[in-house]
Amino acid sequence: MNFSASDHAMMARALRLAERAAFTTRPNPMVGCVIAQGDEVVGEGWHQRKGGPHAEVFALQAAGKRARGATAYVTLEPCAHTGSTGPCADALIAAGVGRVVGAMRDPFPQVDGAGFEKLRAAGIAVECGLMEAQARELNRGFLSRVERGRPWLRVKLAMSLDGRTAMASGDSKWISGDAARRDVHQWRARSGAILTGAGTVLADDPQLTVRLEQGVDYVPPLRVVLDPGLATVARGRVREGDAPTLYLHAPDTKPPREMRIEHIAVPVQGGRFDLDAVLKLLAARGINEVQLEAGATLAGAFLSAGLVDELLLYIAPVLLGERARPLFDGLHIDAMTERLQLQAVDSRRIGDDHRLLLRPMPA
Numbered sequence: 634m635n636f637s638a639s640d641h642a643m644m645a646r647a648l649r650l651a652e653r654a655a656f657t658t659r660p661n662p663m664v665g666c667v668i669a670q671g672d673e674v675v676g677e678g679w680h681q682r683k684g685g686p687h688a689e690v691f692a693l694q695a696a697g698k699r700a701r702g703a704t705a706y707v708t709l710e711p712c713a714h715t716g717s718t719g720p721c722a723d724a725l726i727a728a729g730v731g732r733v734v735g736a737m738r739d740p741f742p743q744v745d746g747a748g749f750e751k752l753r754a755a756g757i758a759v760e761c762g763l764m765e766a767q768a769r770e771l772n773r774g775f776l777s778r779v780e781r782g783r784p785w786l787r788v789k790l791a792m793s794l795d796g797r798t799a800m801a802s803g804d805s806k807w808i809s810g811d812a813a814r815r816d817v818h819q820w821r822a823r824s825g826a827i828l829t830g831a832g833t834v835l836a837d838d839p840q841l842t843v844r845l846e847q848g849v850d851y852v853p854p855l856r857v858v859l860d861p862g863l864a865t866v867a868r869g870r871v872r873e874g875d876a877p878t879l880y881l882h883a884p885d886t887k888p889p890r891e892m893r894i895e896h897i898a899v900p901v902q903g904g905r906f907d908l909d910a911v912l913k914l915l916a917a918r919g920i921n922e923v924q925l926e927a928g929a930t931l932a933g934a935f936l937s938a939g940l941v942d943e944l945l946l947y948i949a950p951v952l953l954g955e956r957a958r959p960l961f962d963g964l965h966i967d968a969m970t971e972r973l974q975l976q977a978v979d980s981r982r983i984g985d986d987h988r989l990l991l992r993p994m995p996a
């Protein structure tokens with residue numbers, strides 16, 4: 634593949650446009666489109682919400698007649714199916730574009746190569762793979778759901794410099810500072826679900842809602858509480874606010890008759906939730922990214938099960954001492970050769986804290 638500097642600049646622009654919908658486009662992927670005549674942008678757009686027009690539709694509308702003979706840069710293969718809108722491949726053909734450059738193929742079963750095929754059959758020059766890594770990174774949640782059948786799992790934790798996440802009593806208010814706690818809301822806003830456990834509901838009484846500056850649009854994530862015995866149902870602030878909420882409980886727990894909150898039984902193995910089943914269930918509901926905000930027990934269980942895709946770690950410059958609770962419970966490593974190696978994909982300072990985004994190294 635031979636892409637020019639201008640091709641790169643146009644695709645980078647399309648990726649930035651796509652990202653504008655990070656808080657609103659779920660369960661759909663974020664998609665951006667730029668239509669250019671040489672170095673001149675003649676139209677651009679992005680997919681904003683499920684049910685709304687796709688990126689290409691906005692860009693073609695803006696370009697009007699100037700789309701004829703132009704190059705369309707798309708961060709995801711144009712669709713070939715009629716869903717909420719007509720196929721984008723057909724719209725590009727009808728507008729007479731001369732060339733389509735895609736960042737990546739859309740693994741969605743109804744597309745999966747058929748969009749590019751349609752364009753080629755109509756005599757349009759099609760190239761794919763420009764900035765593919767960036768496009769995959771942007772839609773890691775959507776891709777995880779479609780390709781692996783489970784959401785991308787991000788574990789958010791705040792820890793002291795000595796790796797502690799709460800006092801022995803369970804008290805953890807507050808380890809990280811204001812700026813870090815505000816930052817968490819950006820990550821919540823891009824998540825389809827915020828997952829927690831009964832222990833955290835009892836210890837911290839979290840709301841698990843998104844609080845952003847006024848005027849920032851977002852789709853409220855589903856609050857999911859893993860609570861085998863439904864012990865926390867009538868308690869705490871997780872009942873409040875206008876966010877949708879789902880309780881997951883053990884099969885032998887009988888939900889109270891007056892329980893209004895949605896609840897589903899999940900298989901339990903050896904007294905513990907089948908975490909793989911939990912994630913599959915969330916994927917089936919169209920959830921792309923899950924953010925786990927829980928204590929060391931649940932975080933450790935997901936990590937031990939090999940289900941953690943990234944760790945969002947806030948490190949505060951405080952020491953909590955050796956009686957405080959660790960980052961992960963139940964992680965038993967005896968030899969250096971068994972260590973769990975992580976890779977920092979981002980590292981920065983947020984207020985007085987440090988924030989690391991880490992991913993397990995592929996085995």
Ligand code: AOF
Pocket residue numbers: 661662663664665679680683684685686687688689709710711712715716717718721722739741744
């Ligand atoms: C495109 N351009 O901007 C987007 C695409 O529910 P629908 O009808 O909107 O279809 C959603 C599917 O379409 C989604 O799962 C993904 O495969 C594709 N998204 N395709 O050509 C876009 N957002």
Ligand code: ZN
Pocket residue numbers: 687688689711712713719720721722
């Ligand atoms: Zn489309």
